[in-house]
Amino acid sequence: MADLNAKYQKLAAEYSKLKSQYPVLKKAYIDEQAESEKLALTVKEKDQSIRKLEQEVDSLVFRNQQLSKRVLFLQEDLEQIESSKKKKGKSNDVASTSEVGRGTSVLSEELQSKIEENARLHKQLHEANHQYQSKIQELEDRLKRLERENSQHEEVLNATRQKSKTQVDKLQEEKAMLEVKLQTLETEIKEFRGRAESAEDKLGALQQHLQGKLDVATRIISDKLPFIDTKNRDLNSLNLPTHDRKHQLRARELVGQASVLVAELVQGLSNFYTYSEQRSKIYPADGVSEPLSQINSQYCKYLHENLAYLRPVEQSLQHFFESLKEDALTTLETATDLQGFSKSFVTMVAYMNKLLPYQLSSIEEECAVSSCTSTLAAKNMELYKSLKRLNATFNKIESYTTILAAQSDKSQTPHPQSNYGSLFTRLCKALNDMHEAVKEVSKHYNSKVSLEHQLPTATQKLKTTDECVVASLVSLVTNTGKIATFMSGNLPFFTETAGYRTRGSSIGTDSEQDGPRSHPAVVHFRQRAANYMSCISRTCPDTVPHRVAVQNRKTLLSSKESKEGLAKQVSVFQQRCGKLEQEKEHWMLELQLLKIKYENEVQKSKTLEKDLLSLNNSDKVGSIEDNLDMQTSTPRSASLSSSPGVQTNMLGKLERDVAVNSDVDSREQLIKDHFGKRINEMTLQLQQADSKCVNFHSEVRALHTQLLLADKAKAASVEELTVANQTLAQLKDELQTTSRSYEGQLSMMSDHLAGMNEKLTHQKDEIDELKIQLQNASSKGHKKGKK
Numbered sequence: 001m002a003d004l005n006a007k008y009q010k011l012a013a014e015y016s017k018l019k020s021q022y023p024v025l026k027k028a029y030i031d032e033q034a035e036s037e038k039l040a041l042t043v044k045e046k047d048q049s050i051r052k053l054e055q056e057v058d059s060l061v062f063r064n065q066q067l068s069k070r071v072l073f074l075q076e077d078l079e080q081i082e083s084s085k086k087k088k089g090k091s092n093d094v095a096s097t098s099e100v101g102r103g104t105s106v107l108s109e110e111l112q113s114k115i116e117e118n119a120r121l122h123k124q125l126h127e128a129n130h131q132y133q134s135k136i137q138e139l140e141d142r143l144k145r146l147e148r149e150n151s152q153h154e155e156v157l158n159a160t161r162q163k164s165k166t167q168v169d170k171l172q173e174e175k176a177m178l179e180v181k182l183q184t185l186e187t188e189i190k191e192f193r194g195r196a197e198s199a200e201d202k203l204g205a206l207q208q209h210l211q212g213k214l215d216v217a218t219r220i221i222s223d224k225l226p227f228i229d230t231k232n233r234d235l236n237s238l239n240l241p242t243h244d245r246k247h248q249l250r251a252r253e254l255v256g257q258a259s260v261l262v263a264e265l266v267q268g269l270s271n272f273y274t275y276s277e278q279r280s281k282i283y284p285a286d287g288v289s290e291p292l293s294q295i296n297s298q299y300c301k302y303l304h305e306n307l308a309y310l311r312p313v314e315q316s317l318q319h320f321f322e323s324l325k326e327d328a329l330t331t332l333e334t335a336t337d338l339q340g341f342s343k344s345f346v347t348m349v350a351y352m353n354k355l356l357p358y359q360l361s362s363i364e365e366e367c368a369v370s371s372c373t374s375t376l377a378a379k380n381m382e383l384y385k386s387l388k389r390l391n392a393t394f395n396k397i398e399s400y401t402t403i404l405a406a407q408s409d410k411s412q413t414p415h416p417q418s419n420y421g422s423l424f425t426r427l428c429k430a431l432n433d434m435h436e437a438v439k440e441v442s443k444h445y446n447s448k449v450s451l452e453h454q455l456p457t458a459t460q461k462l463k464t465t466d467e468c469v470v471a472s473l474v475s476l477v478t479n480t481g482k483i484a485t486f487m488s489g490n491l492p493f494f495t496e497t498a499g500y501r502t503r504g505s506s507i508g509t510d511s512e513q514d515g516p517r518s519h520p521a522v523v524h525f526r527q528r529a530a531n532y533m534s535c536i537s538r539t540c541p542d543t544v545p546h547r548v549a550v551q552n553r554k555t556l557l558s559s560k561e562s563k564e565g566l567a568k569q570v571s572v573f574q575q576r577c578g579k580l581e582q583e584k585e586h587w588m589l590e591l592q593l594l595k596i597k598y599e600n601e602v603q604k605s606k607t608l609e610k611d612l613l614s615l616n617n618s619d620k621v622g623s624i625e626d627n628l629d630m631q632t633s634t635p636r637s638a639s640l641s642s643s644p645g646v647q648t649n650m651l652g653k654l655e656r657d658v659a660v661n662s663d664v665d666s667r668e669q670l671i672k673d674h675f676g677k678r679i680n681e682m683t684l685q686l687q688q689a690d691s692k693c694v695n696f697h698s699e700v701r702a703l704h705t706q707l708l709l710a711d712k713a714k715a716a717s718v719e720e721l722t723v724a725n726q727t728l729a730q731l732k733d734e735l736q737t738t739s740r741s742y743e744g745q746l747s748m749m750s751d752h753l754a755g756m757n758e759k760l761t762h763q764k765d766e767i768d769e770l771k772i773q774l775q776n777a778s779s780k781g782h783k784k785g786k787k
Contacts (some may be wrong), residue, residue: 003569004699004703004707007700007701007704018160018163025156025160029154032146032150036146042139052127057128064121071111071114085504094140100395170705171706179711183708188720199727210738221721245326250328259318263317265480266310267353270307272473272476273355274306281300282459282462293365296361299355299359309347310351312348314346319337323337332408338405341401345397346398349398363383366380373451373455375500383448386540389440393434405423413666419499420495421495428488430486432488433483435483438473438477441473442477453466463472584689590682601668605668613761
């Protein structure tokens with residue numbers, strides 16, 4: 001298995017190399033084609049430029065000929081003028097000489113200019129010809145090089161296509177194997193469908209069984225349920241209280257309205273703090289031209305962080321609203337998510353308390369400005385006091401919200417329910433105080449801004465920012481008014497008790513006269529039941545059977561061990577491949593060296609044969625012996641050359657020549673045989689290494705196919721497992737829904753029977769009253785009869 005994985009990895013690496021080389025070679029081939037087309041275009045352009053140059057050369061030659069003819073004509077005229085001068089008299093010699101001198105000077109100047117122009121044109125023509133020849137040579141060399149590269153790329157591309165073809169054949173074989181696997185999977189799917197149908201049949205049988213149980217329970221309830229009398233209030237208080245759904249819907253609606261109002265409040269406060277930050281950077285010191293004071297810069301920094309403290313208040317109340325359900329009773333004791341809102345509100349109030357000293361210090365800095373009048377300083381101090389009052393109201397609201405949210409915290413001692421009304425009343429009063437404080441801040445800030453805008457130092461930027469701050473305060477006044485109105489209008493609902501009642505009594509029953517509506521033990525049991533229902537309503541986590549878990553663990557351990565073994569084998573094979581590559585390169589170098597030595601030996605043997613054939617005298621024989629002694633350095637040649645018994649006649653010379661020639665031939669033959677054997681051995685080793693590589697390649701390819709099949713089988717098994725889990729989860733869901741529906745029907749039947757019992761008790765009371773009336777009437781009739 002390790003060899004197979006190693007071979008598969010090597011095959012995958014080679015395939016990825018080939019796959020990555022194919023687009024590169026294709027792109028190179030296309031680029032070379034485009035380059036050859038560009039070169040053809042450049043050759044055409046060069047040909048056109050050459051033709052133009054040739055035309056210019058022809059025109060220059062023609063012009064040169066015209067100039068030479070013109071020079072000859074002028075020389076003839078000059079000779080005629082000189083001859084005419086000799087015939088005329090001496091009187092005319094002076095005037096004609098001057099005229100001829102002038103004419104000759106003009107002609108000589110024109111001739112000189114034409115000669116210089118001709119030389120310049122010849123020079124340009126020579127340079128153009130030289131550039132033309134060099135450019136043609138360069139383009140021919142480049143064309144040859146590009147053709148050679150193009151041929152190489154075509155060879156590589158053909159080889160790549162051949163490899164791709166073989167790979168396509170392999171993939172087709174794998175496709176056939178996958179089709180066979182697909183057929184087997186289809187048969188397995190049919191088997192699973194049969195199992196699913198059997199599961200559906202079992203589900204139908206289970207439904208019938210549960211329906212029978214429901215019928216039995218219904219019959220037992222109708223026959224065996226005891227009669228519940230609600231006449232005795234002490235006993236009736238132990239019955240389970242009924243839930244007032246309207247109360248819950250009303251509570252959820254009010255929490256949604258409160259979340260919207262709080263979101264508007266948070267937005268208004270954020271706008272106020274943001275515009276206040278912009279104003280602090282402008283007045284009393286402009287942050288661009290004048291540096292801000294340390295207090296003012298810290299104040300701006302804190303104002304910039306307002307959303308980090310304001311946004312959680314809105315989000316926590318929205319989360320509390322989303323957690324409210326219509327099928328559960330919400331009270332202060334069960335509203336656990338209200339603690340998050342309380343914590344966020346406490347954080348926001350702490351942030352406002354942290355901002356207050358900086359707000360007051362900023363106002364004091366504005367009063368310390370030289371342009372601040374006494375009236376403006378008085379308005380600033382009024383604003384100073386109103387901001388303090390606003391923070392005090394927020395602190396009150398924070399205290400009441402903390403107390404109300406703490407009722408759902410079991411770790412703390414809750415307040416009695418009789419105090420809830422006073423807490424909500426005080427919270428309503430605090431909200432009204434907050435509205436009044438915001439109105440006061442808005443009024444003082446508006447009057448302060450109107451005075452500041454009358455100052456000559458007030459800029460347009462400051463006026464615009466002040467208008468934004470005033471607008472944010474106006475929106476805060478409107479929002480706080482809505483909050484105060486909302487709390488005042490819904491205060492009776494918040495102060496009343498929870499919406500539940502016992503059987504046989506109404507919600508409007510006075511608890512002071514009739515006693516409590518339910519027993520304290522019932523409240524405790526109701527809370528325990530709610531907790532229990534919330535626990536069982538959670539979805540159970542998916543579990544794995546112990547047998548499957550143990551099998552999976554064994555598979556995991558075995559796969560891990562096999563992976564480690566395969567990794568080790570892969571590293572070993574990689575080292576062996578590296579060593580084989582090194583040995584291959586070594587033997588290639590050895591082969592090249594031996595070829596070079598062989599060629600040198602062949603060359604030497606040829607030279608020796610030529611020297612031996614050209615021997616004619618003893619001097620030549622002696623020189624040949626010296627050459628043999630220097631080149632071969634064999635003992636035999638040395639003994640031959642130094643032996644004292646060698647004859648000096650022609651016959652002795654020929655015998656010695658033949659002996660030397662035979663020794664050289666035998667030595668060369670031995671050398672050839674030795675290196676031939678070495679070459680054969682190395683080629684045999686090379687062939688063995690190639691055969692091993694081919695064998696490894698084929699094994700890796702087979703392993704690759706097996707691994708692909710195993711992966712596909714694994715994927716199919718995983719899909720089947722997921723489908724089976726889904727069907728199992730669906731069956732569980734159907735079972736749960738069926739059991740829930742049956743439980744709901746049982747609860748409805750129990751409620752119906754309880755209602756019927758109430759009606760029966762009412763009818764029994766009426767019957768008893770009628771019997772009493774009949775008895776009274778009969779007793780009165782009997783008395784009248786006696787009379």
